[in-house]
Amino acid sequence: MQLLSKTKLRVEEQNLADRVRYILRSNIFDVAELERLRREAVPSSDENATAEDAAPQMVEQPANVDAAVNTPVVVDSNDDGTVAQELELEHMRSTLEEAIVETRSTPLENRPRLPRIALSKRNRAVVRALNPMLVTCLEASRDLCETDSILFGAALAVCRIISAKVSTAGRATGHSSAIPAWRRRIEERIAKARALIGRLICFRSGNNRPRIVRTVRMAFAGTNVSLSQPDITQKLTESIDDLKQRNAAWGKRIRRYTERSTRFNQNLLFQSDQKRLYESLERPMVSGTGPAPNQAYPVAFWRGLWSEHVNHSEGPWTEVVASQCAGITPMDPVIITPDDVAEAVRRAPNWKSPGLDGLHHYWLKGFMKAWCRLGALLGLSKRHPPLVEQASHALVISNE
Template identity: 80%
Template sequence: MNENALRAYYRAKGEETVGIAYRSRMHCFFAELEPSTPVTEQNLADRVRYIMRSKIFDDAELGRLRREAIPSSNESAMAGDAAPHSTDQHPHVEAALDLPVVVDSNDDEIVSHELEKMRSILEEAILETRSTPLENRPRLPRIPLSKRNRAVVRALNPMLVTYLEASRDLCETDSILFGAAVAVCRIIGAKLPMAGRATTQSSAIPAWRKRIEDRIAKARALIGRLTSFRSGNNRPRIMRTVRMAFAGTNISLSQPDITQKLTERIDDLKQKIAAWGKRIRRFTDRSRRFNQNRLFQSDQKRLYKSLERPKVCGAGQGPDQADIIAFWRGLWSEPVNHSEGPWMEVVASQGASVTPMDPITVTPEDVAEAVDSD
């Protein structure tokens, strides 16, 4: 079974023309070789992949099975390529189709009509990128390294030569390369985010804060309805809200102490609002401290700049210099007699036994030594 599975694989790979739908042909060939063995396309493909990875057959046996499956192929070309993930090149197939084909030893084949479509997508993407401001460009996603994606990139690379040779400056070169990346994403079907969505995502309100703010808004609305009912408002909408507030309890709106119950309910809601507000402030402070600590480790200059308060420029003309001097002279030049309390005597008696410190004189040599040590 293993040998026939490999024969069917090599034959399907040798007779296909596009290189992307060989599994159905391999399944048909295997059914001819093993009519008594029921197997699905997926199981057969998995079996062939397991045989190749587990090295059940050596290179010589793989070459023999390949030659038996495709006797008309070039034996010298077949001997050196026995990997299960490789795509075989067959000159007789290309000559029969008479189509220019881009072929890579590790990639699927791309026929000429696909190249023309790629060229039109590339041209459209480059023109669109040139007319789009830099801040409005979409963020490029990560592309998986599959055979088809590598083949698309290899096919688009020669097309960029004409655009790059005609480029006049670095900005235009950047637009060409970015447009090529956008074209690759469109060809392989990768999703591109909308322009400007990345900037709005970072400034969005966190989900936990939005939930708490919604609770606070509903509690405040309920407090307003309960206060209105306590003041004598008996409209149907108010009555319905009050009944919903006391639902599940043994409190009736017709009982004599309903005013006290309303007051207790309002106080309870106010306490919850205060607790929710403290939770928001606590979470916000914790998040700010965390971000500041992380920023201090990565970029201290940016942290200190964010901590600076904006300068407030006063409107109008500033005070006169003579007025400023007169104001401060009235505070500091006039002698003031302070009334000292009895505690000053207690402090003076306690400090009488303390030995005064020797006076310190800072010399230029001390300053130079301190600077050199740093």
């Protein structure tokens, strides 16, 4: 600062503020040196009298420099009070608001793919700094979907603040159609073998084009077979038969692996959702075909089951069952508390593959202010099930 005041260089206020901000963020000086420079640049009230007599030019500093020097410091209390990163709270707040608005207006399948960020002190400090800013947004959320979009927007804001690379391509919400690596390798072998079989058959039939001859020589390289020997036709036939047998073995391997994978997935589905397994066995899963469902039909169907009173003729066994169940103590209502949410989140791996929302467990662990809201929303959904009309409308929308 003293060198700038003594020299006659023309320095703009914004340029000077940018220089100060760069020094703060690049960690060139330690905390003690920064505090000494700040006291020299902006004297305190106790030193005003001495500063006016000794160096009056030091008092007059641009407003932007004062704001840049007094940039708020985010302190990581769990890391022995060490400074994690000096960040501007207003810039962070505006980035957070923009990310939340962007996430709310983006369909679920078009959300960007969040990267796995490093578990560093600076990144943890940014997450902790955004925690109190989420309270207002979370209190205004009405359901789990809106809360999830807020958390995803906060995670996106953290990635932008720390300059992490975020993929702009949308994520596929359906089942992955990628071919496994082992199957690609086997299919490549089959394709090469079929091409070689075709070249060998062409050469056996009398095609002597240079490309065909070169391929046949490469196929018999390292052997004692010569293209000019009398029994070359027999050698070609043996090589063709050998390649055909290899293709048949590789094809059986693909079918065996596919059947094994299908059985494994069906066993898992039988343990988790038997109805879905039986439906997949009865008819293939076809999505995006056929006319859209009519909302009036499911509403009328479920209203006929649940809204109309029906008198049933009960048998004598119902009285026996009622008398046996009279002494059973009713189960207490299930109340999900923030402690339950915290316990479930702590046990989850940080970077396990996320669900359809694309939000990893790391962000749920970091944004602790969301635990109370998640517990309240989950408990509310347990106590107040949706109405028939609302459930039917949601079913129609999900099918469309």
